[in-house]
Amino acid sequence: MNEQAWQNFINAVRPKLSATTKLTEREVLAPKTTMRVGGPARVYAEPAGETDLQVLLATAHARGLPVLMLGRGSNLLVPDSGVDGLVLNFAHPDWQKFELQSDGRIWAGAGLRLKNLCGLATKAGLVGFEFLEGIPASVGGALRMNAGAMGGWMFDVVDEVHLMTLTGEKRVLKRAAMHVDYRYCGELREAVALGAFLRSSAQADTQDIRRQIDVYQKKRLESQPREPSAGCIFKNPPNCSAGKLIDECGLKGERVGDAEVSPVHANFIVNRGAATCADIIALIRRVRARVKGARGVDLEPEVLLFGQNWKDLL
Ligand SMILES: Cc1cc2nc3c(=O)[nH]c(=O)nc-3n(C[C@H](O)[C@H](O)[C@H](O)COP(=O)(O)OP(=O)(O)OC[C@H]3O[C@@H](n4cnc5c(N)ncnc54)[C@H](O)[C@@H]3O)c2cc1C
Numbered sequence: 001m002n003e004q005a006w007q008n009f010i011n012a013v014r015p016k017l018s019a020t021t022k023l024t025e026r027e028v029l030a031p032k033t034t035m036r037v038g039g040p041a042r043v044y045a046e047p048a049g050e051t052d053l054q055v056l057l058a059t060a061h062a063r064g065l066p067v068l069m070l071g072r073g074s075n076l077l078v079p080d081s082g083v084d085g086l087v088l089n090f091a092h093p094d095w096q097k098f099e100l101q102s103d104g105r106i107w108a109g110a111g112l113r114l115k116n117l118c119g120l121a122t123k124a125g126l127v128g129f130e131f132l133e134g135i136p137a138s139v140g141g142a143l144r145m146n147a148g149a150m151g152g153w154m155f156d157v158v159d160e161v162h163l164m165t166l167t168g169e170k171r172v173l174k175r176a177a178m179h180v181d182y183r184y185c186g187e188l189r190e191a192v193a194l195g196a197f198l199r200s201s202a203q204a205d206t207q208d209i210r211r212q213i214d215v216y217q218k219k220r221l222e223s224q225p226r227e228p229s230a231g232c233i234f235k236n237p238p239n240c241s242a243g244k245l246i247d248e249c250g251l252k253g254e255r256v257g258d259a260e261v262s263p264v265h266a267n268f269i270v271n272r273g274a275a276t277c278a279d280i281i282a283l284i285r286r287v288r289a290r291v292k293g294a295r296g297v298d299l300e301p302e303v304l305l306f307g308q309n310w311k312d313l314l
Pocket of ligand 1: 034068072074075135136138139140145188224229230232304
């Protein structure tokens with residue numbers, strides 16, 4: 001986009017936003033992701049609530065400016081050149097609510113960390129959220145990705161999602177009306193999740209729930225690397241584990257610069273310190289080529305390339 005278009009956008013929205021909405025230019029995104037790579041966002045905003053979000057979305061839409069939603073950045077690679085768009089993030093406390101309703105449901109704001117969701121549900125004796133512990137995500141990112149672990153999926157606990165379209169209209173969707181699948185939620189590909197009403201499957205003693213969480217935590221600690229990563233790089237092909245395929249091709253420890261196929265878990269690429277996004281993409285290409293050559297399988301990235309499409313690069 002041209003410079004003038006961004007300046008005009010900033011001049012148009014700034015007077016309409018509340019004082020607590022953060023609006024910056026060229027905010028570096030690497031520290032806001034778990035992989036810790038990538039350049040700046042042309043414009044970056046942390047809206048203080050729905051009204052300010054609506055102003056930002058509607059104005060960007062009317063001017064044809066691209067908008068990208070950043071959760072906790074745990075499933076993203078930000079290109080080294082950054083993102084020529086408006087990047088929105090729900091760091092403001094207004095998005096981090098956990099509210100127990102009189103009908104037993106929980107309102108979870110899209111900016112709430114899954115760790116806090118699990119902790120607060122456990123304290124309240126609510127069963128069903130244990131599998132989410134250890135996924136370093138926000139509720140919004142977990143809804144968009146239908147994050148899953150230990151045999152459970154985010155949408156297992158969803159009753160209703162509240163979202164805003166890119167034109168700034170609010171919608172409420174029941175779970176049954178939504179199209180969800182493995183790491184996929186159709187309705188959130190082009191919309192922003194504001195939060196969701198979640199349902200617990202049962203009530204139990206806090207200590208019993210904690211014991212189950214401890215089992216899951218131990219499993220993760222034993223099977224996942226500690227270095228910065230973006231979780232699993234590739235989706236599991238049908239009836240097959242991507243990590244096992246990569247391991248069987250002898251790729252554990254393979255490196256491009258400081259990007260390395262984790263020796264602990266072959267479906268994780270870790271940042272050994274100074275990796276760039278370009279290093280990681282080069283390593284992804286190499287892993288795909290080796291697996292395709294040896295086993296005939298096309299691995300599809302699970303991790304997203306922020307503001308770009310894998311099909312243009314792989
Ligand atoms: C150590 C580690 C372990 C992991 N383990 C797991 C695991 O067990 N299971 C699993 O499924 N994933 C796992 N992941 C990957 C990641 O945590 C999930 O994909 C998670 O759902 C991403 O959430 P996020 O908030 O970080 O979203 P981001 O990575 O910031 O964004 C992911 C996508 O969601 C979109 N998005 C974010 N917020 C919203 C919103 N409010 N509305 C609409 N779209 C939004 C973004 O635009 C982007 O398209 C792991 C990652 C790491 C680093």
